[in-house]
Amino acid sequence: MSEALRIGVIGCGDIAASRHIPAIMACPDVQLAALCDADLMRAQQLAGQYQVPLVTEDYRELLQSESLDAVIICTPPWVTPHLTMESLQAGKHVLCEKPMAVDLVTAKKVQATELATGCKVQVGFTYRHGPLLETLRQWIREGRLGSPLVYRLGIFDEVWDPEGNKEHYDRIYRTMQHGSPSIHDGAHVADFLHFLTDSAVASVDAYGIRTRPEFPATNYDLSMIHYENGDIARVEIGWFLPHFPNGEFEVVGPKGIAIFDRFAQYVQLKTDKLTETVKLEEDWAASCFRIQLDKFIASIRMDTPCVPGTAEGIASLALTKQIEQGIRNNHN
Ligand SMILES: NC(=O)c1ccc[n+]([C@@H]2O[C@H](COP(=O)([O-])OP(=O)(O)OC[C@H]3O[C@@H](n4cnc5c(N)ncnc54)[C@H](O)[C@@H]3O)[C@@H](O)[C@H]2O)c1
The missing domain is CATH 3.40.50.720 (NAD(P)-binding Rossmann-like Domain)
Structure with a gap:
């Protein structure tokens, strides 16, 4: 070696x-x-x-x-x-x-x-690394769900607890001075979409709210992303909430649905003919x-x-910047 x-x-x-x-x-x-x-x-x-x-x-x-x-x-x-x-x-x-x-x-x-x-x-x-996302991508690319597809993604993180964990509050507040959670956690989501779809982004419509006026950016963003092949992604990203709604990662198509459960660590494909599951035994993040x-x-x-690499990094940032711009457009 x-x-x-x-x-x-x-x-x-x-x-x-x-x-x-x-x-x-x-x-x-x-x-x-x-x-x-x-x-x-x-x-x-x-x-x-x-x-x-x-x-x-x-x-x-x-x-x-x-x-x-x-x-x-x-x-x-x-x-x-x-x-x-x-x-x-x-x-x-x-x-x-x-x-x-x-x-x-x-x-x-x-x-x-x-x-x-x-x-x-x-x-x-x-x-994006590992068998779960790769299997999901393969199901999509093989047409197992049909087309067009709807991607439903919700990511909620960074609980709002300024008294209990001031260091965390200050760190996340500083991060939000450089963009809403769509720029930060959204970077992963934009990369998931880039990895899974085989199509370019056609348009983005986005909305964001600040659940508290002192936040430096919107902390709950909702975006609708239209792809050139007719697919749609509905993405919700939220930080600094005292309680989180259920996150989700689902892909819905005319032939069935694929679910990625990050906590139970499996992806599952359900069509009218069969249910197929790939489960990870080792800790997913590790x-x-x-x-x-x-x-x-x-x-x-x-x-x-x-x-x-940098091409994927730029593609992800281009999408999250479009989300940021979409939020600004809808605030005017
Ligand atoms: N891939 C993932 O799953 C994942 C998860 C969490 C965070 N992140 C990313 O990782 C990065 C760091 O996040 P974190 O949560 O560890 O933040 P953090 O604030 O805990 O750590 C950042 C560290 O960088 C140090 N630092 C800042 N400027 C420096 C400089 N000029 N020279 C040397 N050190 C410097 C700070 O002192 C701090 O210790 C962020 O970009 C975040 O988006 C990625």
């Missing part, structure tokens, strides 16, 4: 600590060689836990380390694209968290930098992070393009 790739992590907050670093530690093909966080204590705590030799609050110091092959960037999305570009310029491959940027001009600069440097960028659309990392390593080793 070839030598383990040496990976650094920039941004040691929630998702790095809970998902990326455990995935790295479980993978024999990579070594966690450096950690960076602007809040040095965070990086130091993880460095102690995992015996990581280089720990710093300055990402430039980490990027100067010639022995590093790649970095995983887990910073807030208004910071991420700038660090992605500097990492590429320093000769490092990048797995960056989603969304890859919060505006399209910057996202396209990241893509241009990727092309200019020859290093690779994978975008962290983690949950498996998605593991496969995401494996694919990133394989692209580096085999010198093949990362998928999802």
